[in-house]
Amino acid sequence: MTSSVALRAAILSALLLLIFFLVWHIATMPVASTQVVSDDYAKLVGGAAAAGQQSAFPTPADFGRKLLEAVSDPFYDNGPNDKGIGIQLGYSIWRVLLGFGAAALVAIPLGFLIGMSPLMLRALDPFIQLLKPISPLAWMPLALFVLKDSNVSAVFVIFICSVWPMLMNTAFGVSAVRKDWLDVAKTLELSPLRKALFVVLPAAAPTIMTGVRISIGIAWLVIVAAEMLVGGTGIGYFVWNEWNNLSISNILVAVLAIGLVGMLLDAIVARLQKMLTYKD
Amino acid sequence: MSFLSVQKLKKTYPVRSGGETVVFDGVDFDIEKGEFVCIIGHSGCGKTTILNVLAGLESQSGGHVFMDGREVSGPSLDRGVVFQTHALMPWLSVRSNVAFAVQSRYPSLSKAEVDSHAMKFIEMVHLQAAADKRPSELSGGMKQRVGIARAFSIEPKMLLLDEPFGALDALTRGSIQDELLSIVQETGQTVFMITHDVDEAIFLADKIILMSNGPQAMIAEVVVNTLPRDRRRATLHHQPHYYPIRNHMVDFLVHRASDIASGKEARPLVPRFVSPGLTPSH
Numbered sequence: 001m002t003s004s005v006a007l008r009a010a011i012l013s014a015l016l017l018l019i020f021f022l023v024w025h026i027a028t029m030p031v032a033s034t035q036v037v038s039d040d041y042a043k044l045v046g047g048a049a050a051a052g053q054q055s056a057f058p059t060p061a062d063f064g065r066k067l068l069e070a071v072s073d074p075f076y077d078n079g080p081n082d083k084g085i086g087i088q089l090g091y092s093i094w095r096v097l098l099g100f101g102a103a104a105l106v107a108i109p110l111g112f113l114i115g116m117s118p119l120m121l122r123a124l125d126p127f128i129q130l131l132k133p134i135s136p137l138a139w140m141p142l143a144l145f146v147l148k149d150s151n152v153s154a155v156f157v158i159f160i161c162s163v164w165p166m167l168m169n170t171a172f173g174v175s176a177v178r179k180d181w182l183d184v185a186k187t188l189e190l191s192p193l194r195k196a197l198f199v200v201l202p203a204a205a206p207t208i209m210t211g212v213r214i215s216i217g218i219a220w221l222v223i224v225a226a227e228m229l230v231g232g233t234g235i236g237y238f239v240w241n242e243w244n245n246l247s248i249s250n251i252l253v254a255v256l257a258i259g260l261v262g263m264l265l266d267a268i269v270a271r272l273q274k275m276l277t278y279k280d
Numbered sequence: 281m282s283f284l285s286v287q288k289l290k291k292t293y294p295v296r297s298g299g300e301t302v303v304f305d306g307v308d309f310d311i312e313k314g315e316f317v318c319i320i321g322h323s324g325c326g327k328t329t330i331l332n333v334l335a336g337l338e339s340q341s342g343g344h345v346f347m348d349g350r351e352v353s354g355p356s357l358d359r360g361v362v363f364q365t366h367a368l369m370p371w372l373s374v375r376s377n378v379a380f381a382v383q384s385r386y387p388s389l390s391k392a393e394v395d396s397h398a399m400k401f402i403e404m405v406h407l408q409a410a411a412d413k414r415p416s417e418l419s420g421g422m423k424q425r426v427g428i429a430r431a432f433s434i435e436p437k438m439l440l441l442d443e444p445f446g447a448l449d450a451l452t453r454g455s456i457q458d459e460l461l462s463i464v465q466e467t468g469q470t471v472f473m474i475t476h477d478v479d480e481a482i483f484l485a486d487k488i489i490l491m492s493n494g495p496q497a498m499i500a501e502v503v504v505n506t507l508p509r510d511r512r513r514a515t516l517h518h519q520p521h522y523y524p525i526r527n528h529m530v531d532f533l534v535h536r537a538s539d540i541a542s543g544k545e546a547r548p549l550v551p552r553f554v555s556p557g558l559t560p561s562h
Binding site: 180188202 | 361363365381385414416
């Protein structure tokens with residue numbers, strides 16, 4: 001029964017994809033027209049598109065060709081403004097891992113301490129509540145001014161957006177550990193360190209991992225915008241560069257790549273989360 | 281002095297309108313080494329609080345607890361606790377749950393020694409086949425047996441059981457009671473146990489402490505169980521002592537526990553020791 005549902009769902013997914021391509025294809029079909037446009041625009045988008053005979057938006061076939069091109073040679077490097085999509089994605093993933101990793105190193109131990117102490121939880125709560133809703137990009141000018149390096153600033157923006165979900169979830173998970181287990185820890189006369197490592201940490205792990213998963217998702221959302229601002233390298237810069245080139249096909253390829261990498265990052269963390277989650 | 285001595289124990293809670301509620305006051309009792317003592321009373325009489333004070337998990341408002349000549353203040357590996365909710369770590373296997381306690385008790389043991397010590401106690405509750413399962417894969421009765429194995433594995437001077445079988449069905453409860461009694465008889469373990477179940481108390485205990493209703497609960501009587509210690513569940517109700525003891529306890533819980541609380545029956549100054557089973561009717 002479940003396998004038949006899975007099969008039917010797969011068939012339906014394929015069908016939906018086919019319909020999507022069909023609609024896309026029809027919407028971008030060339031139409032006969034003699035619309036007059038400015039010469040500059042005609043030079044930019046190509047004669048047929050300027051005359052309105054061909055859509056400026058790429059057809060599925062155009063997109064397919066570009067995708068094949070990108071996949072067949074993702075790592076070429078022809079100077080600062082012409083790098084393969086693989087290299088650009090690599091830069092972005094590297095920044096996300098740096099910023100996210102630093103955030104985890106700060107947020108999880110700090111969240112642990114906050115969660116263990118009701119006093120700290122209350123004292124720090126107003127700061128966290130105030131800082132949490134700030135768009136990470138609002139920090140960008142300050143980061144550029146203080147850190148004086150665009151690359152480091154991008155990593156800092158990733159850090160600041162990843163830190164809150166992990167901090168909040170760790171503090172909450174730690175403060176909500178069941179009293180039963182803490183009583184067991186007390187009757188076994190565990191040292192504070194043993195209690196933290198072998199009782200509180202595994203008990204709070206599923207909640208902490210939920211924070212980790214939210215954080216990595218947000219980090220991947222923010223890196224594209226951050227790289228559009230700081231420029232130089234990365235998938236966000238690539239998208240902006242291709243917009244300036246008016247290469248819609250390349251933008252579509254990049255958008256697809258961003259989605260796929262985001263999915264992959266989430267799947268990795270989800271797998272880790274599943275390993276650390278216990279059934280009660 | 282007795283092995284465990286509870287003297288003038290008192291617990292009060294502050295009330296929001298000012299003042300305080302006295303849950304229980306003047307609780308005195310002794311437990312000798314190797315004795316199995318049950319405490320029975322209605323909800324709200326503070327049984328669990330008394331057990332938590334003995335465990336060191338809660339502090340009393342007045343009075344003292346001495347064990348083995350030393351005052352009890354705070355939790356200790358000398359007192360093993362079996363929790364009402366079993367309180368197993370769901371992320372650890374049965375074996376690791378017990379081994380974790382063993383390692384805390386004997387930090388100098390090697391990994392293999394810890395494991396074999398833990399397995400000894402898992403075998404004692406007949407769970408060796410489930411040793412590598414997680415608690416979520418076990419039935420309620422099996423979980424509670426792991427809890428018992430864990431409490432015994434630290435070889436405490438005193439075992440505290442907080443209504444451990446309350447959530448189990450009657451058949452499972454019976455078989456675990458049998459298991460517990462035979463283990464206690466083999467090891468000579470000193471036990472203090474909370475229960476709601478009159479038959480359970482008669483089957484397991486040497487002395488049964490009866491508490492009046494709260495607030496201002498107190499120990500009304502201590503029933504001395506005169507049934508022979510090698511009692512069997514199957515033949516228990518054929519013992520001549522059985523029904524007099526049972527009737528005495530049920531009468532207490534149905535009428536006298538509330539009569540003492542309301543003042544209809546005089547509050548005893550010191551708990552009376554009664555042996556209802558010795559009435560010469562046979």
